Amino acid sequence: MRTQRSWLLVVVLLTFAWGVDRVAGAEGAARPKNIIILFADGVAATQWELGRYSARVLRKQSFAATDVVFKDGAFGLLSTDPLDAFVTDSAAAASAMSTGVKVDNSAVSMTPAGKAHRTVMEAAKSAGKKIGLVTTAEIYDASPAAFSVHAKDRRESQSIVDQYLAMEPDVLLGGGRDYFLPKSVPGGKRADGKDMVAAFAQKGYRIVRDTRELKNAKGAKLLGLFADEDMAFEVDRDPAKEPSMAEMAKAALDALSAASPNGFVLFVENENTDTAGHYNDAAGVMRALWAFDEALKLALDFRSKAPNDTLVIVTGDHETGGLSATYARRGAAGDARVYTGIANVEMLERITISLGAAARGLGRKPSPEALDKLIAQHFPGFQLDADLREAIMNQSQLDRNFSYATQNALGRMVARQTGFYWGTAGHTTEPVAVGAIGPGADLFKGYQDNTDFGRHLHRLIGGR
Numbered sequence: 001m002r003t004q005r006s007w008l009l010v011v012v013l014l015t016f017a018w019g020v021d022r023v024a025g026a027e028g029a030a031r032p033k034n035i036i037i038l039f040a041d042g043v044a045a046t047q048w049e050l051g052r053y054s055a056r057v058l059r060k061q062s063f064a065a066t067d068v069v070f071k072d073g074a075f076g077l078l079s080t081d082p083l084d085a086f087v088t089d090s091a092a093a094a095s096a097m098s099t100g101v102k103v104d105n106s107a108v109s110m111t112p113a114g115k116a117h118r119t120v121m122e123a124a125k126s127a128g129k130k131i132g133l134v135t136t137a138e139i140y141d142a143s144p145a146a147f148s149v150h151a152k153d154r155r156e157s158q159s160i161v162d163q164y165l166a167m168e169p170d171v172l173l174g175g176g177r178d179y180f181l182p183k184s185v186p187g188g189k190r191a192d193g194k195d196m197v198a199a200f201a202q203k204g205y206r207i208v209r210d211t212r213e214l215k216n217a218k219g220a221k222l223l224g225l226f227a228d229e230d231m232a233f234e235v236d237r238d239p240a241k242e243p244s245m246a247e248m249a250k251a252a253l254d255a256l257s258a259a260s261p262n263g264f265v266l267f268v269e270n271e272n273t274d275t276a277g278h279y280n281d282a283a284g285v286m287r288a289l290w291a292f293d294e295a296l297k298l299a300l301d302f303r304s305k306a307p308n309d310t311l312v313i314v315t316g317d318h319e320t321g322g323l324s325a326t327y328a329r330r331g332a333a334g335d336a337r338v339y340t341g342i343a344n345v346e347m348l349e350r351i352t353i354s355l356g357a358a359a360r361g362l363g364r365k366p367s368p369e370a371l372d373k374l375i376a377q378h379f380p381g382f383q384l385d386a387d388l389r390e391a392i393m394n395q396s397q398l399d400r401n402f403s404y405a406t407q408n409a410l411g412r413m414v415a416r417q418t419g420f421y422w423g424t425a426g427h428t429t430e431p432v433a434v435g436a437i438g439p440g441a442d443l444f445k446g447y448q449d450n451t452d453f454g455r456h457l458h459r460l461i462g463g464r
């Protein structure tokens with residue numbers, strides 16, 4: 001009996017040693033010089049599929065996320081639950097993916113005890129790499145913040161901007177001018193009266209305000225703020241005022257790749273995919289995914305010039321909205337089923353306003369005339385059923401987890417006629433997809449946790 005037990009112990013120890021050896025092997029995995037993380041907030045497999053299908057049938061194009069990175073690279077799924085719940089917010093998810101440690105919802109790379117774990121961008125800095133943050137959200141928003149700095153709560157916007165100034169990322173591009181400017185200035189929200197745009201300029205940053213200035217920008221350090229808060233949805237965007245995600249990615253790659261002997265880490269986020277999910281805006285998600293893919297194609301082009309130098313990663317933080325393309329009956333129960341397909345994504349493409357802009361236009365007390373005009377002008381081929389009209393006029397929620405009365409009712413109108421239904425106006429627990437192509441990509445294979453994603457990044461970046 002005793003001998004048997006000893007043998008068992010030997011087997012267990014050998015297995016353990018073999019496991020350790022495998023990890024050590026991974027330590028020795030080729031380290032990329034550059035890492036580009038393309039981050040689609042609120043996007044999981046269902047949204048990627050919408051991007052793939054709509055790009056093929058409407059744009060007659062390949063969708064690089066699925067058709068190149070997921071197909072030819074290493075592919076995995078990540079669980080997203082934070083420390084204090086099953087469903088995550090963006091702050092906790094990005095914190096786990098940046099530090100390799102779980103935190104509570106709302107926290108920015110900081111544990112409940114107040115411990116600040118090292119972020120991806122802190123590691124990159126200490127490894128002598130250049131760093132860049134690009135987003136269509138406010139630049140101090142939860143995901144870019146969690147990849148670089150620390151806060152007990154994601155709403156500490158002013159402190160996050162202060163930490164950016166101290167950290168000096170080489171490139172900062174996005175929205176969120178409000179927390180760079182004092183309250184005394186139009187659009188400014190800072191309580192301490194400081195002008196942080198001036199403070200960045202003093203540190204040698206080139207400041208850019210619109211698309212033209214971004215295209216002409218020269219210089220190693222770049223601060224571009226293109227909106228007071230979030231940047232516009234694709235369908236509402238004025239291309240002269242606000243650059244596309246791809247235009248921002250291009251400017252960031254140009255600035256980061258010049259004179260960078262130790263390489264760079266660039267984080268590029270599309271936030272509109274998440275906001276559109278909250279609003280149940282299928283057309284908005286579709287167009288944001290196309291914008292994301294344009295930026296990804298640029299990153300893949302950059303990589304193709306020196307494939308052994310650059311790792312490109314495509315991922316998201318959590319799913320938003322419980323999107324499910326399905327089928328429905330056209331009218332009464334006896335009608336034939338209509339399977340969601342080409343005609344339905346064509347209907348999405350004909351919508352000429354985001355649901356967010358539609359709701360802002362209608363205001364809190366919509367008039368029936370304004371509502372009729374909105375539907376006729378921007379939603380060709382759609383009819384607003386009586387129950388949804390009533391919900392908008394009374395500003396009542398469809399259900400308690402549909403928090404945005406106008407947006408969600410319009411989203412339900414679109415769903416009834418296209419089959420793009422939504423389960424919620426919030427986040428869900430669907431695991432997120434991760435695809436990686438380049439040196440170190442294999443680490444991301446398989447079903448892992450979002451903290452594993454962070455640990456792999458730290459392993460690949462190194463740093464002191």
Ligand SMILES: [Zn+2]
Nearest residue numbers: 042090274320
């Ligand atoms: Zn969200």
